[in-house]
Amino acid sequence: xxxxxxxxxxxxxxxGVKLECPLQPQGIEGQxxxxxxxxxxxxxxxxxxxxxxxxxxxxxxxxxxxxxxxxTKGYKQKVKDIVExxxxxxxxxxxxxxxxxxxxxxxxxxxxxxFSYCESCLLPFQFKCHVGYIPSGQRVxxxxxxxxxxxxFAKRLQDPQxxxxxxxxxxxxxxxxxxxxVVLQCRHICFPSLESFLVDSNRxxxxxxxxxxxxxxxxxDRGDHWGDFLSxxxxxxxxxxxxxxxxxxxxxxxxxxxxxLSSINGQLNSGMVTAVDSIIRSLGEDPLREELxxxxxxxxxxxxxxxxxxxxxxxxxxxxGRGVDSLKANGELVVNHKPERLLxxxxxxxxxQCEHHLLPFYGVVHIGYFGFNPIPKALLxxxxxxxxxxxxxxxRLTRQIAxxxxxxxxxxxxxxxxxGHTCMISRGIEKFGSSTATIAVLGRFSADPGARAKFxxxxxxxxxxxxxx
Amino acid sequence: xxxxxxxxxxxxxxxGVKLECPLQPQGIEGQxxxxxxxxxxxxxxxxxxxxxxxxxxxxxxxxxxxxxxxxTKGYKQKVKDIVExxxxxxxxxxxxxxxxxxxxxxxxxxxxxxFSYCESCLLPFQFKCHVGYIPSGQRVxxxxxxxxxxxxFAKRLQDPQxxxxxxxxxxxxxxxxxxxxVVLQCRHICFPSLESFLVDSNRxxxxxxxxxxxxxxxxxDRGDHWGDFLSxxxxxxxxxxxxxxxxxxxxxxxxxxxxxLSSINGQLNSGMVTAVDSIIRSLGEDPLREELxxxxxxxxxxxxxxxxxxxxxxxxxxxxGRGVDSLKANGELVVNHKPERLLxxxxxxxxxQCEHHLLPFYGVVHIGYFGFNPIPKALLxxxxxxxxxxxxxxxRLTRQIAxxxxxxxxxxxxxxxxxGHTCMISRGIEKFGSSTATIAVLGRFSADPGARAKFxxxxxxxxxxxxxx
Numbered sequence: 001x002x003x004x005x006x007x008x009x010x011x012x013x014x015x016g017v018k019l020e021c022p023l024q025p026q027g028i029e030g031q032x033x034x035x036x037x038x039x040x041x042x043x044x045x046x047x048x049x050x051x052x053x054x055x056x057x058x059x060x061x062x063x064x065x066x067x068x069x070x071x072t073k074g075y076k077q078k079v080k081d082i083v084e085x086x087x088x089x090x091x092x093x094x095x096x097x098x099x100x101x102x103x104x105x106x107x108x109x110x111x112x113x114x115f116s117y118c119e120s121c122l123l124p125f126q127f128k129c130h131v132g133y134i135p136s137g138q139r140v141x142x143x144x145x146x147x148x149x150x151x152x153f154a155k156r157l158q159d160p161q162x163x164x165x166x167x168x169x170x171x172x173x174x175x176x177x178x179x180x181x182v183v184l185q186c187r188h189i190c191f192p193s194l195e196s197f198l199v200d201s202n203r204x205x206x207x208x209x210x211x212x213x214x215x216x217x218x219x220x221d222r223g224d225h226w227g228d229f230l231s232x233x234x235x236x237x238x239x240x241x242x243x244x245x246x247x248x249x250x251x252x253x254x255x256x257x258x259x260x261l262s263s264i265n266g267q268l269n270s271g272m273v274t275a276v277d278s279i280i281r282s283l284g285e286d287p288l289r290e291e292l293x294x295x296x297x298x299x300x301x302x303x304x305x306x307x308x309x310x311x312x313x314x315x316x317x318x319x320x321g322r323g324v325d326s327l328k329a330n331g332e333l334v335v336n337h338k339p340e341r342l343l344x345x346x347x348x349x350x351x352x353q354c355e356h357h358l359l360p361f362y363g364v365v366h367i368g369y370f371g372f373n374p375i376p377k378a379l380l381x382x383x384x385x386x387x388x389x390x391x392x393x394x395x396r397l398t399r400q401i402a403x404x405x406x407x408x409x410x411x412x413x414x415x416x417x418x419x420g421h422t423c424m425i426s427r428g429i430e431k432f433g434s435s436t437a438t439i440a441v442l443g444r445f446s447a448d449p450g451a452r453a454k455f456x457x458x459x460x461x462x463x464x465x466x467x468x469x
Numbered sequence: 470x471x472x473x474x475x476x477x478x479x480x481x482x483x484x485g486v487k488l489e490c491p492l493q494p495q496g497i498e499g500q501x502x503x504x505x506x507x508x509x510x511x512x513x514x515x516x517x518x519x520x521x522x523x524x525x526x527x528x529x530x531x532x533x534x535x536x537x538x539x540x541t542k543g544y545k546q547k548v549k550d551i552v553e554x555x556x557x558x559x560x561x562x563x564x565x566x567x568x569x570x571x572x573x574x575x576x577x578x579x580x581x582x583x584f585s586y587c588e589s590c591l592l593p594f595q596f597k598c599h600v601g602y603i604p605s606g607q608r609v610x611x612x613x614x615x616x617x618x619x620x621x622f623a624k625r626l627q628d629p630q631x632x633x634x635x636x637x638x639x640x641x642x643x644x645x646x647x648x649x650x651v652v653l654q655c656r657h658i659c660f661p662s663l664e665s666f667l668v669d670s671n672r673x674x675x676x677x678x679x680x681x682x683x684x685x686x687x688x689x690d691r692g693d694h695w696g697d698f699l700s701x702x703x704x705x706x707x708x709x710x711x712x713x714x715x716x717x718x719x720x721x722x723x724x725x726x727x728x729x730l731s732s733i734n735g736q737l738n739s740g741m742v743t744a745v746d747s748i749i750r751s752l753g754e755d756p757l758r759e760e761l762x763x764x765x766x767x768x769x770x771x772x773x774x775x776x777x778x779x780x781x782x783x784x785x786x787x788x789x790g791r792g793v794d795s796l797k798a799n800g801e802l803v804v805n806h807k808p809e810r811l812l813x814x815x816x817x818x819x820x821x822q823c824e825h826h827l828l829p830f831y832g833v834v835h836i837g838y839f840g841f842n843p844i845p846k847a848l849l850x851x852x853x854x855x856x857x858x859x860x861x862x863x864x865r866l867t868r869q870i871a872x873x874x875x876x877x878x879x880x881x882x883x884x885x886x887x888x889g890h891t892c893m894i895s896r897g898i899e900k901f902g903s904s905t906a907t908i909a910v911l912g913r914f915s916a917d918p919g920a921r922a923k924f925x926x927x928x929x930x931x932x933x934x935x936x937x938x
Contacts, residue, residue: 055557056558059554085528088524088525088825088862089524090525090862090864091865091868093868093872093909093911097911097912097915098871098875098882098909098910098911098912098914098915099909099910099911099915100864100867100872100884100909100910100911101864101865101909102864104910105864105867105868105907105908105909106906106908107863107864107905107906107907108905108906109893109903109904109905110903110904110905110906111900111902111903111904112900113902113903135864142825143863143890143892143893143905144892144893144896144898144900147898147900147903148898224918224921227918227921227922228908228918228921228925231922231925231926232885232906232908232925234930235887235906235928235929235930235931236904236930236931356557356611393557393559393609394576394612395559395569395576395604395609396559396560396570398569398570398574399560399561399562399569399570399574402567402569406566411566411567413567415569416701418704421612423612423613424578424612424616427613429613429616429617430899431580431581431582431613431616432582433580433582434579434580434581434582435578435579435580435705436576436577436578436579436612437577437579437701437704438574438575438576438577439574439575439701440562440567440568440569440570440574441567441569441573442562442566442567442568442569443566443567445567446566446567446568449693449696449697452693452696452697453696453700456697456700456701457700459704460704461703461704461705461706462704462705
């Protein structure tokens with residue numbers, strides 16, 4: 001019979017084959033922690049006004065529970081298991097001759113793409129990890145272990161500086177080198193509310209911090225060893241002098257100061273806050289840990305931006321005149337001689353929430369239509385935000401914007417949405433560079449490839465606009 | 470009691486919790502296929518003249534077996550299991566109005582980083598996968614499934630065009646859309662032999678091909694739908710007009726034509742060839758499949774470049790004169806008034822084979838030393854190749870080059886090696902953008918941070934030189 005031990009299943013089959021497999025992620029279905037998270041996610045979905053039996057979201061509680069448990073599996077992993085068996089004897093030099101190989105030869109691995117969960121708001125953040133260490137005692141560690149050890153601490157609820165410190169100190173403890181240096185370039189998704197977005201639609205972006213941690217000869221962060229290490233980062237275009245955002249404003253949810261938390265709490269659905277508290281506990285964390293105390297309120301506050309609403313969209317009384325002819329104030333008829341033309345509005349930013357994983361997706365909307373007069377950009381941006389701030393899928397968002405614009409301009413509309421999906425960089429998939437595009441084509445754009453091509457050719461190159469990495 | 474079924478372990482514990490976990494990679498230890506691959510790798514290592522009990526390589530047979538079985542697990546995966554449960558109802562539009570959402574709204578996911586194994590030479594190759602599909606029947610598929618399905622076919626012994634076709638046709642079959650388009654940008658490591666490298670040391674590089682596959686409305690690869698799809702790739706800087714290498718010369722091992730195979734075979738260790746044959750069979754493939762017939766010979770031929778040799782390195786009779794003074798041919802004494810200075814040789818290409826995983830690593834070596842006269846570049850390049858063409862680790866390679874150059878110049882040497890490791894992009898780690906740097910510092914470079922800094926600052930930026938992605 002098999003045995004369960006610290007999240008792993010062990011058994012010896014009749015033929016003597018030894019089985020050992022992690023219970024995560026395949027084994028988590030039905031575990032009490034998973035079920036507790038699923039229940040909590042149902043409370044959150046109901047708090048958003050969603051029908052939890054709706055086809056698109058009925059498995060969302062399980063998907064969220066699976067992603068969260070997989071994304072925090074580092075609590076159950078042991079660095080010892082990773083490093084042991086991957087320390088290799090490697091000759092060095094006599095200190096009088098110099099430093100090389102297994103004695104003093106600096107080893108640097110750069111640009112490891114990883115993600116972690118922000119302890120302040122429970123959203124995933126991504127980071128590039130750069131690790132250096134100086135071997136000692138004539139032994140070196142397998143290069144991939146530097147990444148695997150970093151991942152053990154990434155797969156927890158984290159803060160960038162603590163993450164760097166924990167990676168550094170674990171590597172130091174298990175490799176026993178002369179020193180370890182860790183640099184993390186972290187990127188947190190911005191955190192606008194619908195309210196702030198309507199005020200300033202350019203708020204989309206990233207909060208970035210660069211953190212360092214050093215042990216042994218790297219404890220002095222102005223020492224020569226840091227100079228060598230940072231030089232080797234620079235060759236790869238990694239500039240550590242960058243003025244990144246300060247760590248204090250790292251997580252945008254922190255703009256809810258703790259003083260304000262209690263008053264906000266009163267306005268929030270307390271069942272939802274309790275549900276997030278239960279999620280944190282189910283992940284094996286202590287919700288009373290200082291850094292986590294305000295997390296449920298911050299998470300719920302952010303989530304409520306995506307509340308389902310049955311309000312009709314307000315078009316601010318705007319009626320778009322396609323009219324070829326129009327009347328002046330004095331009643332004189334003005335014949336509009338301008339031909340109908342292709343009008344284009346590009347790079348309208350949007351922000352939305354994937355209904356399958358309760359994770360953000362974000363990017364830009366490009367709109368083309370035939371008409372005489374351009375629709376005001378502010379109106380198009382409002383339409384984009386209205387459909388964005390919901391539990392969504394990109395395909396539906398594209399169709400809804402297209403239909404709404406179509407109702408204004410009489411049917412000839414093309415929409416392209418370019419997006420990055422947090423659910424593609426986190427979970428088990430971790431496709432850091434991927435991006436998604438969707439199109440809707442209405443009226444003559446549907447029938448006329450030439451019109452589509454003309455619009456598509458006029459769009460800006462988005463290769464750096466919102467890349468996930 | 471648990472049951473084994475197609476590479477998965479199923480059990481119901483006493484508390485009713487259902488367990489299901491893949492046997493790969495954790496469960497493969499001790500399986501007959503794994504043991505057979507381990508035995509075959511031992512034959513290969515012995516054929517290279519290695520002591521299979523040497524500390525650095527004694528676990529190499531297991532590491533190679535684990536990597537190969539994990540890297541070919543796609544043979545046991547079912548697309549149905551991935552796509553089922555991830556098809557979501559999504560409204561579209563009436564065809565008279567246009568195309569959007571679940572009926573006709575093109576969805577494109579770009580820049581999925583994946584790797585596969587080349588069936589021609591058994592080395593991993595990496596590729597960027599771009600997938601588009603046009604939903605039909607009011608349903609869409611979860612975005613991550615496009616990546617997961619591509620990975621099922623990537624994790625097999627493959628050829629780029631077949632890979633594209635299989636991904637395309639599997640997505641078409643299970644999603645039942647109006648059409649699927651797949652573009653793969655594949656990159657295969659070049660394949661020089663020590664011999665060709667000594668003739669032309671600039672041979673390092675990549676063999677690149679771009680392949681497409683289309684189904685349904687994408688079957689006509691000059692149709693309008695391809696135009697839309699390619700436009701959306703272009704926004705991300707993906708240029709499909711690139712003149713990439715032809716598919717015929719895709720795998721550099723193919724330069725061994727089949728006509729030559731039998732004559733080469735005679736020169737190779739037949740035990741090694743049989744061992745590779747056994748590996749292919751253990752992965753679940755048929756070694757008699759047409760494309761695989763020459764693979765064992767090609768693999769062994771390539772591997773033999775890294776044969777252990779006890780020959781002393783030939784320095785071509787070169788004796789490096791550090792001498793301040795020297796004699797002209799006519800016996801006249803020339804007093805050299807030039808001061809000793811920092812001499813630098815950068816970007817000496819190297820090629821090596823990771824002894825832990827039997828996978829290539831490659832990159833550039835930068836050398837600095839104090840002297841009056843520069844060492845000829847060809848000599849430094851020979852030293853680099855001599856230590857490169859072996860089973861190696863980067864830390865040792867760095868030390869060995871440093872020691873050899875030191876013996877020529879009298880002790881003041883600094884070496885930096887910048888490398889990409891195939892074992893960091895394949896296996897379970899898949900860190901596509903990562904790179905490794907190592908340093909050795911001898912003599913005054915060891916004691917004087919200023920001398921190190923002067924050298925390091927003079928090195929070229931390598932951010933595009935050999936990036937793994």
